[in-house]
Amino acid sequence: MLQRFIDEMMSSLFVIDDEPPVVVKWLFDVLDEEAEREGIVHPEILHAWKANCLPLRMWANLIRRPELIFDLDKSPAVESSLTVISQSLVEACLSTPHAISKNSPSHKLVFAKDIARWQCSVSEYFESVRSRPPVSDQDLGVFLQQLSRSQAAQFDAIAALKELYVYINKYRDAVVHALDATPACQQLFLSSRLSNIAASLETPIC
Structure with a gap:
């Protein structure tokens, strides 16, 4: 019953058809430049950097702990379900092939067929962002100023x-x-x- 909503959530996190957010493009370009400067040739390292900067640091935490931005109480059952979904997102952000066994944790077993598909979505999203035109420091500054002005009364x-x-x-x-x-x-x-x-x-x- 929840599968459709989970798929829609994953799809909304890694949209490859639209222009990526200015901040995300700028940040990922910084990581690409740093990898080149340090002579890092293993793509899985750069993949891990990007995964830890965006989906793992932000989305995985917010999925598991929505009370960070919403005023709500979670029942133990809901908390357990959100933890499973969050852990599945963590698995989807790994660059290594997804493998399961009888000793695998529950989230790997529940989403065994989906995690490999989500891994492809994450990799395609990273590549899509990389292929977009670069964002200059000036463009980033303008964007942040506009964002600050639009949210001035809220913070x-x-x-x-x-x-x-x-x-x-x-x-x-x-x-x-x-x-x-x-x-x-x-x-x-x-x-x-x-x-x-x-x-x-x-x-x-x-």
């Missing part, structure tokens, strides 16, 4: 900035080192700008 920007700063301050040495070592960040003087922000908050960062 507390000061609270969000505070949480970001708490995170950055926690890993300040690594963040500053990364900014100083990245040419694009050097051109934008991000390390100096971050230090100025820290100074204005009376919390020296470097």
